[in-house]
Amino acid sequence: MYTQGFLTGALSAAAVYAIYTVLVEGSLSGIKQSSNHDAEFHKNDIASGEDILKYGVPNRGPALRYYRNHILAYDQSKRTPVWVAEHLTKEKLHGNADRRKSKFRPDPAVPSMFSSGNGDYLGSGWSRGHMAPAGDNKYDQEAMDDTFYLTNIVPQDMENNAGFWNRFEMFCRDLTKQFTDVRVISGPLALPNLEEDGKKYVKYEVIGDSMVPVPTHLFKVILTENAETDQHSQFLGAFIVPNVPISSEHKLQKFQVPLEDLERVAGVTFFDKLDKGQVQDLCSSDRCQLIPQKHFEMHFIGRRMENAKTVEELENIWNEMKNKKSKPTKDIKNLYEERKEELMPDRMRAELK
């Protein structure tokens, strides 16, 4: 397609035909055409793989790696995953696994020359973004620990990671409330950019001594189904999100793309064995709503209030929120009053009486 476009754009139709006849038919130079009659000759001419690969195949391709609760294809030349697949269920989202007990570290199974290190990310300006989220593995500490291997990590914009992408991951988890099975495949992309000279270039920063590529975009493919009900209704959505801060004004659907478009740029097909004819659009019926930014903020303000150790700290959180002009919800206000009462020293309480 590209070749044809290039040729017809640069040359006349007659010239194109001339080139065609030279290359394919060999009519002008008298080159003997190869035909099906020669097939046997070529067949015998094929070298034996045993000979060529006597000393093994180059071990540089994407390799499948299996962990407790996710599987990924790892690109050793980029020190990042190509894709990471996981299976979300309600059960896996509940438990006592604590991310504070986990540490980012290289997967010991990956040769160090093909692995990134924490030092690559330190001071780089980019955060270590999980592809399989830690929060999807509350049921098991070791499964959560697995997600902290750097094989599962890509350089990600901090605000994107903590904000939009975070809410995107929450959205995936919330889907388990409607569906028994949620399958998610995530990964980095390096997409071409149209530059001033009118040409497209793939350009990305690399960080640290390992030169870890900073993806221009991240993708997710989500497939949901209900095993319990007889209806085979499955829903699928593919998304490409730029690796930059994304304001809460943007809806998730803005980043939805046809699955094939993603597959084309990712160089991978997803859910190959799925009968796509039966599958419906995940985002139909208004199903692709991220949790509202306000609820998102209030959730963490609530957590901070619960952890506040002094009245001053509590007041600071309260005032900080007010300064941001985000009005507290009723729950937050109740929590504030509650904590205030709890943290109030006995003597102060006595003085009030």
Added chain:
DNA sequence: CTGTTAACC
């Protein structure tokens, strides 16, 4: 929840 940085032994 998502993370980083600074300080410490």
Added chain:
DNA sequence: GGTTAACAG
């Protein structure tokens, strides 16, 4: 270096 505490979206 590994762990802890404080901080930020």
